[in-house]
Amino acid sequence: MPPQLLPASAAAFAPRASSVNVVLGSKIEPWLTQTLKRINRVKRPLNSVPQHQRCLTETLSSPNAIWTLASLMLPKAPESELRKDQNPLIEAIFNFQFIHLEAYIVHVDMVLRNEVAYKLTPDTIESLIEYHKDIHCVNAKANTYDWSEKEHQCKKLHEEFIQAINKFVFTTHVSALEGLEEDGVGELLSGKSEDVKNAVMGLVKPLLPPPPRIVDVVRQPPLLPSSPANASMWSQPPTPSSLSAPVDSWRVLPSSPSVTSSSADSASSIWANMGMSEVQMPSPTPSYSQPYSTAGLFYSSPVVTSPIPHLPLPSMLAPHCGVNMGYNHFGWDRYQEYTTTM
Structure with a gap:
């Protein structure tokens, strides 16, 4: 579609021009000739395109050439001030008003786009601006919650409406000129x-x-109540780096207290080579007492005479289990010696 070309009088805040811009084609439609003859009180010759153009331009440029595009029924006051009545007719009479959208023609194009452009009159624009400020904005603020920039947004909304209503231009097909009446007034059909x-x-x-x-x-x-404030409940205690390998039990204590070392130097060398970090002794040292039974080489069940002390975990004793484990004064590694003597 060809671009829309409007005169300067169609711009926002532009005053009405003294003459309407009318562009006619090389051939005049019969309906336009009949319309111009109907509205003219004085008979004028309409035998050529320039005569049609001159007659239409003078008719639409008259100050009385105002068109009624539509009529809006809008409230007279904000919602909080409207009158309440059981009769809806009384409510409509006292609470609503009619705003007639009046406009004048700024452009007629019968060559490129075949359209007529209308612009609202200053009185209509002023009435719509008053309605927007005194009624619409008041209702909008009452129906929305409060925030810090609410008043600023409402003012911005009103300013945008002022710009938009002044820029408003309504276009119709050129056949709308069939509703033209005397003195250039008209109504959309x-x-x-x-x-x-x-x-x-x-x-x-x-x-x-x-x-x-x-x-x-x-x-x-x-x-947890026992954990510090900045500690995670799933954190694990750090593992000491000095525990490089498990310590053999025979390096901590001898297998049998009754057996003495063959050499004092070898015992002293063992204890001298061990560091404090390699010695793991439970605290307190667990004490076990087993009563000896005369019935063969069998031992009775242990008698617990004191609270059970803290014992090392099975994982700590697992590597030490074997034939070298000693139980009280009887060592399983010396089982052959005991059997031969018996």
Whole structure:
């Protein structure tokens, strides 16, 4: 479609021009000739394109050439001030008003786009601005929650409406000129008024508050009463680096207390080579007492006479289990000596 070319009088805040821009084609449609003959009180010759153009331009440039595009029924006051009555007719009479959308023609194009452009009159623009400020903005602020920039956003919304309503230009097909009356006044036909209502009310934007902020609540895991404040409940105690390998039991204590070392030097060398970190003795040292039974070489079950001390874990004793393990004064590694003597 060809681009829309509008005169300077169609711009925002531009005053009405003294002459309407009319562009006709090389051939005049019969309906336009009949319309011009109908509205002219004085008979004028309409035998050529320039005569049609001159007659149409003078008619539409008249100060009385005002078109009624549509009529809006809007409330007279904010919602909190409207009158309540059981009769809906009384409510409509006292609470609503009609604003007639009046406009004048700024451009007629019958060559490129075959359209007519209308611009709202200053009185209509002022009425719509007053409605937007005194009623629409008040209702919008009452129906939305408060936030820090609410008043600023409402003023910005009103300023945007002022700019939009002054820029508003409605275009229709050139066949709308069939509704032309004397002195250039007219009214839209063929249901075009509904399109004007929707276009104008589309400029009345709602006041949109900002979306609520989503706050992520980070919950710390519960801490045990004995754990410090900055410690994690799943933290493991550090493993001492000095424990490089498990210590053999025969290096800690001899297998039988009754057996003495063959050489004092060898015993002293063993204890001298061991570091303090290699010695692991439970605290307190567990003491075991087994009563001796005369029935053969069998031992009775242990008698517990005191609370059970802290014993080392089985994983600590697992590497030491074998024939070298001694039990009280009887060593299983010397089993052959005991059997021969018996």
